[in-house]
Amino acid sequence: MNPLTLSWKNQKDRPLQMLLTLLLFGLGVGLIALLISLNTQLDEKFKNNLAGIDLVIGAKGSPLQMILSSMYHIDAPTGNISIKEVKPFFNPKHPLIKLAVPMSLGDSYKSFRIIGTTHEYVDSIFKEKVASGKLWEGLYEVTIGATVASKTNLKIGDQFHSSHGFADDGINTHDHGDGFKVVGILNKSNTVLDQLILTNTQSVWAVHDHEAEEKKAPAAATEEKENDHATGQEDHTDHDHSAHDHTDHAGHDHDAHDHSAHQAAAPIIKPLTDYPDKDITTLLIRYRNKKDWRSLNMPRSINENTDLQAASPAIEMNRLYSMMGVGTDALRNLALIIVIVSGLSIFISLFSSLKDRKYELALMRVMGASRNYLFFLIILEGLLFAILGYLLGLFLCHSGMALLSGYLEEAYQYEFSGWRFFKEELWLLGGSLVIGFIAALIPAFQAYRTDISETLTTY
């Protein structure tokens, strides 16, 4: 009978007490591990997605909101800016700006956002390539992120219709005349790119123009856009989205018809600067030289002298962290308190069990156990609690994280893994053992000091 078996049997003999203590310990450890996992993964994702963007320019509003919406695709955008306002930034000879990438937040498809931008967003900012197919070229062509492809089962050549806004509530699904057509799928990059549907800015405009026109009085719309649109309108009304049969395209004349009409109306090769009156949502900027004092001054001068708003992602994210930090600190302290209380409960559990087992311990001395053996035995019982509690905690954390990851993915547009392990968890094991040891110290010392003769005569 080795001491470990004996400690285990001793604890197993008091299942309720053990369960309570383990649960408490497991909750504390699990909460801390969960915070570590969440924090680390969030931090990584945010850092990955900074992607060397020095400045974001958009409509006035909350700078944090602007950053979150245009870089992390979490929040709603602050508004739109017209191209003529930002035209100077597009100048390839701009002394400070190396890269200016327009972002137009459009609709969504199955809660994945459709973004109008340029190829530079993929090539220069994220330095990614397509896994299959190609980057978008013509109007309504889209290239989709790896996660979009896997979650929606969209394949190259598939067409789909977008919904208004970012919520996929099934109510706002509209037929914007044409469907978007998938022409490429991006490599998995573990960035927000995985979650996006990318197209050119003009496609986003086209969808919205189309929609705007549809909202006007049908008569006016027909006048403005001649019969081409009228046909589209007519198609729209008798077009049953849910019953739409993709194999039936040939018989369904509207597709081919509309396509050619749109392409004729908007040859998309023209640069954005040719549309000064159109809007985009934000502009992502990379400086030529970050340390140039003029670069450093640029955001302030934009904010003070124009109707635009400029914000640095690094600064805004730090601000967000320090705000979130209060919450995570509070949670972490709470978890620490739980762990300490559970350490206390290990102590109480051992201490009270020792009262009942005093005679047992004296008896073990009579049978040949030394003082050190008893000390070691009780310490072992404390450590046993700690290890089992730790394992329970890790299980709670990782299965909790696996459950949470679905929700988090929706909220943050990132994938979280429940089954990633961090080296901090080893530290946590060390910490648990220390707590188990300390909790067992006083009871163990008491066991060590048991006076055999006195115990045997009193009881």
Next chain:
Amino acid sequence: MLRTRQLEYTYPGNKTITFPDIKCEKGSQWLLLGQSGTGKTTLLHLLGGIRKPQKGKVYVADQELNNLSSTALDQFRGKNIGIVFQQSHFVQSLTVRENLQLAQTLAGHSADPGRIKNLLDRLNIDDKINDRTNRLSQGEQQRVAIARALVNSPGLILADEPTSALDDENCKEVIDLLETQAREEGATLVIVTHDSRLKAFFDHKIILQ
């Protein structure tokens, strides 16, 4: 086997008891009698190395107990002295078999299932081998306690009022068992008691005043 010389013990209240010298040959069986308050249990604890005398010496198998360090004494006791107490206590979380195994391993021996089975057989409680000790009757518990005292084949078996909680029938049975088992093992047996029912069973008696 067991010798004492000028043994004296002083209690915390400064009450001192002087014990008569004892000399028990190997394999002999003794009854240690005395009224309560004469220090019977104290003497048993001194003989078993559970308590240290302020004066005098205890020799078990020619080893003077006071000369041993605390840990060595624990080991020595585990190997050479088996003790049966008035109330039989066991490690609650363990079964009969596990309690006996524990006695073996704590004494520094390896667990010997054959020895355990054999002992329980001889004591006629082998059907309780996998029971928790708290589910046994008083008589059965006392028999397991005897088995535990015997399991390491000690040279000396000490019993502290082993029959006081038992009825006549169980009393006779337990004493019979103690006597025969000690004889079979060749162990010296010292029973501390004020139970006059036992007087008839033993020739050697030490009387404490």
